[in-house]
Amino acid sequence: MAVSLKDVAQAAGVSIKTVSNVVNDYPFVSDATRSRVQTVISQMGYRPNLSARRLRKGRSGLIALSLPEIAAPYFAELADEVVAAAEPRGITVLIDKTGGQRGHEQVAASGIRDNLVDGTIASPLAMTAADVDTLGRIHPLVLLGERLALVTVDHVAIDSVSAARAATKHLIDIGRRVVAxxxxxxxxxxxxxxxxxxxEEALADAGLPQDPTLHGDARWFHRPDGYAAMNELLRTRPDIDGVFCFNDLLAIGALRALREAGRQVPDDVAVxxxxxxxxxxxxxxxLTSVSPDKRAVAETAVDLLIQRMDGTGPTQPREVFPPYRLVVRESTAG
Known part of the structure; x- marks a missing residue:
């Protein structure tokens, strides 16, 4: 049978209210009493009744992190940072993989089943702005990424234009003139x-032409797509001496293609x-790479969501751009 508050109180020689205060981490319990109760809780294997707690507080203590995929390193690292940001705030994170399917994204953004979670941080691929506007009115929601803009919920994103310009400018600054x-x-x-x-802005700033033959198409942002795109570029534009990839997995695939083609990185092609x-x-x-501050992204998203859950945020939605930096390594520095 499940251990109850009453069982713990009897074993510890305190009132049920005192046990409740310890479980809920209320401050007005002496250190000695708190230690005794916590020892009994551990020994007896007591677990709080989350359903009852939710009825009392109107909260589950859970939030969802909705991601299109988990295997991709960026999303895995971001999820780790969100969990780390939520834990000291007393919040548990449920990670929901949507596969970029609109229906799955909508379920997560509406609180999962039976409003299991108190709020959702979502990185959607398929949801529309109308979806977000509707769901954001019925459930606390914070968006990640740049795929949707001008929505009526809080939004945390990287300034992709500025970051891409900095990455391309770096290639130009080290003397590359045929940058794919x-x-x-x-x-x-x-x-x-x-x-x-x-x-394109970086090319224009340097007086270099806009050349569509330097565009490597990639349906997905995975390693095989970068590998295939780099091979095609090497076939059609063997004069390439630099390449900027829209994510690291594309770049890792490109590095493999360059190595197989006998092209030295960065001597022949910087990446x-x-x-x-x-x-x-x-x-x-x-690999040289644009480094978004993933910790700042996570902490900002969690803080914005808590404010929406508490009803303390401003009426107008907020758009926040955490910082980034360019981390230069041997793929461009030699």
Whole structure:
């Protein structure tokens, strides 16, 4: 049978109210009493009744982090940071993989089943702005990423235009003049369009031509897509001496294609990625990458969501751009 508050109180020789105060971490309990009660709780294996607590407080203590995929290193690292940001705030994070499917994203953004969670941090691929506006009125919601803009919920994003411009400028500054880009295509995402815009701005600033033959199409932002796009670029534009990839997985695939083609990095072709996942330090050569402050993204998103859950945020939605930096490694520095 489940251990109750009453059982713990009897074993510890205190009142049920005192046990409740310890469980809920209320301050007005002496250190000695708190220690005794916590010891009994551990010994008896007491677990709080979350359903009852939710009825009393109107809260579950749970939030959802809705991501299109978990295997991608960027999302895995971001999830780790969100969990780390939520834990000291007394919040548990449920991670929901949507596969970029609109229906799954809508379920997560509406509180999952039976409003299981108190709020959701979502990085959507398929939801529309109308979806977000509707769901944000019935459930606390914070968006991540650049795929949707001008929505009526709080939004945490990287300034992809500025970051892509900085990445491309770095390639130009080290003397590259035939700079390709990988991540374009007919189905280019909002994020991809912003990064393409930053790339084009850097070319324009340097007086270099806009050349569509330097665009490497990639349907997805995974390693095989970067590998295939780099091989095609090498076939059609063998004069390439630099390449900016819209994420690190594309860049890692590009590095493999360059190595197989006998092109030295960075002597023949310099490569820059985006996201600065841990794998960048262990590629051959280590990959230069735009490094978003993932910790700041996570902490900002969690704080904004808590304010929406508490009803303490401003009426107008907020758009926050945490900082980024360019981490230069051997794929451009030699």
């Amino acid at each position: 880009v990988i991540g374009t295509g007919e189905d280019i995402s909002k994020t991809g369009r912003l990064r393409l815009h930053g790339y 820059v990625g985006f996201d600065d996942v841990e794998e960048c330090m262990y590629t051959a050569p280590p």
